[in-house]
Amino acid sequence: MEPIDSYYYILFYFSVFFALLAIAYKFIFLFNARKLTNREKGLKNRFPIPNLIIYTIASVLLISSLVFGYLALFQTKANEAELSESQNSVDILFLVDVSLSMNATDVASSRLKRVQDILIRIAPELSGNRVGLLVFAGGAFSFCPMTSDISAFSDYVNALGVDxxxxxxxxxxxxxxxANEILSSGKVLKNRIAVIISDGEDHETLVYPKIEAAVQVWGIGTQEGGTIYFGDENSKSSGFVTKSGGLTTDEKSEDVIISTIDETRLKTLAEDNSGEYYNISYESLGAYRLLDKIADMKKNQIVLLQKIRKEEGASVFLILSVLFLFSERFLRFFYFAKRILLLVFLLSFGYSSDLSAWELDPGGNRVEEGVKLFEEKKFQESDAKFKEAEPYFSDDSRLKFNQADSDFQLGKYKDAIEKNNAVIEDPKIGKETKAKALYNNGNAYFKLKDLKSAQKFYEETLSVNPDHEGAKKNLELLHKKQNSPNQKSSENQSDQTKKRNLSPSEKKENPQQSKNKETEKENADRMMENFSPDSILRKKSNEGGNRDNDKFW
Structure with a gap:
């Protein structure tokens, strides 16, 4: 095994030291937390303290994971190997014209863009060969050195520009x-191709030296020519190049330069070097002929040597490190309660002996107390507790629902209807709660003897929750009540009694009227048996789950 340098030793020891320090610090907090919760019984259920034995095991697992992680990095065997690879290839050098005339628009979207598209398209077919880029205008330089990395070559092509x-x-x-300087160097092998890409505009010379490679000439442009568009990102100026050297936005101005291809010059250049000429403005024949030429050429045989460093033995340490870390995370996730973090925060800043008098969740406590009082049928006190919780949950419709139930039990039917309406109109409230609020409004209107409104709200309840049994039964009772013969007989009897001028002794209720009133009371009692106004107030805190999410239920 290779020794760890002194620097890595120091780093390793410091990491382990700080990890142990952090664990010890947490142990002190847990010890103080346990003392506090044992003394303040009200906090014990809110802040369950993890088992110290399990916490110790989790800490040991964390340190073990750290140690094995370092061993995986530094205590492994390293071997160097040399790989050789034989490859047959052709060297291809592209000479690309990037003068301003290559921005002419007679070829969509410009001459240079057309060249870029073709080179990018054939780049995958050049795989296995070495390619390079030389760019020229008034001068020339090697832009992309000879490389077999086709991906890198494509990036260089995308970066071409007229400036x-x-x-x-x-x-x-x-x-x-x-190009001859590059081709004659030892970096370029014997079997090579030079591809000249230009519009042929040359204002400097008429005679050209021989090219020391197989030659293809690609012409780009048209005889009719086109205007030259140029945009400068620095000066934010753009337009068509004029003969006076400026820019204009008027493409049809007489001063605008019209650039044309000089095919005669390009064909002569190809003939002088025993090469081939192709116009690639609207077809890609030249590109495909290049690929055929590469396939037919005799290849250069090169041997690529590659040195690699192999690290052995790290996998065992790495697997153990991950295993210990996963085990530690598993223990903490299932046994370390999230609420202990809040208690640790309190302990960090100290606490007083009257900490139990400070409420961590006053609004939620008022709601919980109100629910408990409601279940004990202390509706006046319950309503008061809900009012105390209003500043904490002013926009929460569930609190309004609870208040509406208290108002109903206190006989404040109109107040209950108003609060239930606020619940119904809240777009964030769930369908179940909305159905309960509609149903409770129906009961409130029934108490107010507004049977038409009660029927309407029962029907709306069923439109939200078609399976609401209470609304179904109450609607059925309402229909029976409205259509019963006794009700009609009672109404007729009442009309006849009003027409007669009865004596005081005759104003007593007859047996039929008493019977009708008793029937009406029985129907009302049966309807109110279906009323479960506090179904939303069921206390679920003992069923588990998040206390904050269940405080209203």
């Missing part, structure tokens, strides 16, 4: 001279 060469104009002679 790359500082010297303006077009000098084919200089580009060929620079």
């Amino acid at each position: 790359m060469v500082g010297r303006k104009g077009t000098d084919l002679s200089k580009s060929i001279g620079k």
Whole structure:
């Protein structure tokens, strides 16, 4: 095993030291927390303290994971190996014209963009060969050195632009001279191709040196020509290049330069070097002929040597490190209560002996007390507790629902209806709660003897919750009450009694009227048996789950 350098030793020991320090610090907090919760019984249920034995095991697992992680990094065997790979390839050098005329728009979207599209398209087919880029305008330089990395070559192609060469104009002679300099160097092998891509505009020379490679010339542009569009990101100016050297937005101005292709020059260049000429403005024949030429050429055989460093033995330490870390996380997730973090925060800043008098959740406590009082049928006190909770949950419709139930039990039917309406109109309230609020409004209107409104709210309850049994039964009782013969007979009897001028002794209720009133009371009692106004106030805190989410239920 290779020794760890002194620097890594120091780093390792410091990491373990700080981890142990943090664990010890947490142990002190847990010890104080246990003392506090044992003394303040009200906090014990809110802040369950984890088992110290389990916490100790989790801490040991964490330290073990850290140790094995360091061993995986530094205490492993390292071997160096040398790999050789034989490869047959052709060297291809692209000479790309990036003069201003390559921005002419007679080829969509510009001449240079057309060249970029073709090179990117054939790049995957060049895999296995070495490629390079030489750019030229008034001067020339090697932009992409010879490489077998086709992905890198594509990035260089995408970066081509007409402002790359500082010297303006077009000098084919200089580009060929620079190409010969590259091709004659030891970096380029014997079997090679030079591809010249230009519109042929050359204002410098008429005679060109021979190219020391197989040659293809790709012309780009049209005989009719096109305007040259140029945009400068720095000056934020753009327009069409004029003969006076400026820019104009008027493409049809007489001063605008019209750039045309000089195919005669390009064809002569190809013939002088026993090469081929293709116009790639609207077809890609030249590109495909290049691929055929590469396939037919004799290949250069090269041997690639690659040194690699192999690390052995790390996998065992790494697996153990991950295993210990996972075990530690598992223990903490299931046994370390989240609320202990809040208690740790309190302990960090100290606490007084009257800590139990300070409420961590006063609003939730008032709601819980109100629910308990409601269940004990102390509706006046319950309503008071809900009012105390209003500042904490002013926008929560569930609190309004609870208050509406208290108002109903206190006989404040109109107040109950108003609060239930607020619950019904809340877009965030669930369907179940909305159905309960509609049903309770129906009961409130029934108490107010507004049977038409009661029927309406029962029907709306069923539209939200078609399976609401209470609304179904109450609607059925309402229909029976409205259509019963006794009700009609009672109404007729009442009309006849009003027409007669009865003596005081005759104003007593007859047996039929008493019977009708008793029937009406029985129906009302049966309806109110279905009323469960506090179904939303059921206390679930003993059923588990998040206390804050259940405080209203």
